[in-house]
Amino acid sequence: MKFPVVNIQLPGWVEGFLKGRGELFASVEDRMQLVIDLAQQNIEQETGGPFGAAVFDQEGRLIAPGVNMVSESNCSVLHAEIVALIMAQNILDRYDIGNGGILQYDLAASTEPCAMCFGSIPWSGVSRLLCGARDEDARSVGFDEGPKLANWEAELRSRGIYVRRDVLREEAVKVLRQYAADGGPIYNSGAQKGPFQ
Amino acid sequence: MKFPVVNIQLPGWVEGFLKGRGELFASVEDRMQLVIDLAQQNIEQETGGPFGAAVFDQEGRLIAPGVNMVSESNCSVLHAEIVALIMAQNILDRYDIGNGGILQYDLAASTEPCAMCFGSIPWSGVSRLLCGARDEDARSVGFDEGPKLANWEAELRSRGIYVRRDVLREEAVKVLRQYAADGGPIYNSGAQKGPFQ
Numbered sequence: 010m011k012f013p014v015v016n017i018q019l020p021g022w023v024e025g026f027l028k029g030r031g032e033l034f035a036s037v038e039d040r041m042q043l044v045i046d047l048a049q050q051n052i053e054q055e056t057g058g059p060f061g062a063a064v065f066d067q068e069g070r071l072i073a074p075g076v077n078m079v080s081e082s083n084c085s086v087l088h089a090e091i092v093a094l095i096m097a098q099n100i101l102d103r104y105d106i107g108n109g110g111i112l113q114y115d116l117a118a119s120t121e122p123c124a125m126c127f128g129s130i131p132w133s134g135v136s137r138l139l140c141g142a143r144d145e146d147a148r149s150v151g152f153d154e155g156p157k158l159a160n161w162e163a164e165l166r167s168r169g170i171y172v173r174r175d176v177l178r179e180e181a182v183k184v185l186r187q188y189a190a191d192g193g194p195i196y197n198s199g200a201q202k203g204p205f206q
Numbered sequence: 207m208k209f210p211v212v213n214i215q216l217p218g219w220v221e222g223f224l225k226g227r228g229e230l231f232a233s234v235e236d237r238m239q240l241v242i243d244l245a246q247q248n249i250e251q252e253t254g255g256p257f258g259a260a261v262f263d264q265e266g267r268l269i270a271p272g273v274n275m276v277s278e279s280n281c282s283v284l285h286a287e288i289v290a291l292i293m294a295q296n297i298l299d300r301y302d303i304g305n306g307g308i309l310q311y312d313l314a315a316s317t318e319p320c321a322m323c324f325g326s327i328p329w330s331g332v333s334r335l336l337c338g339a340r341d342e343d344a345r346s347v348g349f350d351e352g353p354k355l356a357n358w359e360a361e362l363r364s365r366g367i368y369v370r371r372d373v374l375r376e377e378a379v380k381v382l383r384q385y386a387a388d389g390g391p392i393y394n395s396g397a398q399k400g401p402f403q
Contacts (some may be wrong), residue, residue: 010224012270015214015296027207073209085301085329086288095283099212104282105393124325128352132282132322155325158360164353196302 017095020056020081023047023074034069040117041141041176043071048089048119051076052193058152059188061119062089064067064097064135072106072114073097073162079196090118091125094133094147107134110169115139119181120147121174124155130170137171150189209217214292217253217278220244220271231266235397237314238338240268240372245286245316245381248273249390252366255349256385257316259286261294261303261332269303270294276393287315287323299381304331307366312336318371321352327367335369338378347386 011172026047028036034040047061058077065071075093079085093116098104106114116130117139144154158164162172190196222345223244225293231237237260244258255274272290276282290313295301299318312326327335341351355361359369386392 010221010229010268011220012216012268013296017212017214019209023207024209034207069208069223071317079301079329083299084292084295084303086283086292086295086326095212096402097212098281098283102280104276104280112278112315123329123331125322126325128321128323128325128354129283131350131352132276132320134282144365153328155328155360156355156365158353158355161353168353 015084016081017087017092019096020051020054020075020076020078021093022056022077023051026050027071027074031045032104034065034071036069037139037173037176040065040069040115041119041139041181042116043074043176044089044117044119045181045184047070047074047076048181052184052188052191057082059119059184059193062093062095062171063117065115065117069114073100080194086125088123088126090122091129094129094135103134104132105134107136110136113137117176121154121182123153124157127157127161127165130165131168135170137173138165140172140174141177142185143174143178146178146182146185150185150187150188151195166182212281214279214284214289216271216289216293217248217251217275219247219251220273224245224268224271227320229268231262231268233266234336234370234373237262237312238336238378239268240271240314240375241286241314241316241333242338242378242381244271244273245378249381249385249388253278256381256390257286259290259313259315261290262312263312269311270297270340277391283322285320285323287313287319288326291326291332295330300331302331304333307333310334314373316381318351320350321354324354324358324362327362328365332367334370335362336373337371339382340371340375340376343375343379343382347382347391349382
């Protein structure tokens, strides 16, 4: 049997989109605005769902962006947060980007992470998670956040990962609502029915 | 800014290792034996942690294997289950491998999934999860399974995903114990310390 080389690459529009925005995003709101804009652009460019994410260093330097690429790449793993982490770890050349807690990085996500992305955070080495829209905002337009711990925020904090919620929440929610209003496809785990034993 | 193309590719030994084993793994024990052997081989070849996984179709045809490639690829996302799902979705050319519940696939994992891999399963379109070693077996040798729902099995079942635990558990545990006894590196989320705000 032969197995493929799977190439993970950001959509072609991302580099052009980032041009002229600078590389420094000083405030948490600056960082969130970027990932909300990535989510918005991902809809307009029709390259995936309405979700953006990015990894920033402590000063706010953009290390790597991510957008939802599930349908574009036929890969259910490629949520925006996962794409940003894969890119950041590749660029920094280490799987623990915090390098044992010495260095501090933010993961910004335009919507609070689903069960998978939540679970990926403790392995990644990020030290802070910035969130825009809430779980319930995603659910209210039909997205499924998956089977997630009710106390997910406390679980991250107990592992030394600080969580800041509701950063530009209203703006982040607007992107979700617009996507739903425009009839964008909403895939979720409800697609799986009828277990076999 | 320029961003990389990240290539995800199974370790070079995998294709040779699979030669001569056939492509059909009829029983759940056959499927589990394969992923335990992948875990074992991943240690011997020094390409990652002691974890193997694979996707099989309903008849037991191997679609794609996976092994833990975190250290090899400098990517914290590349647990064995995630690698197998990425490969299977690429090969089948769809992000929902079950195609809306029409087709049934197994994901076999030599150890019960961590929080991230658990969260990835409902998005993947697999209809059954086969597990070898238990969470507590992994924890007993020092691995961290992450912040995972206590009722994770019930959560999968409620989404139509059947879970079969303890398939060749003793054999699966042996690989974990051997890895730990040999002093294999055990990375976990304890590496992250000291949140910043």
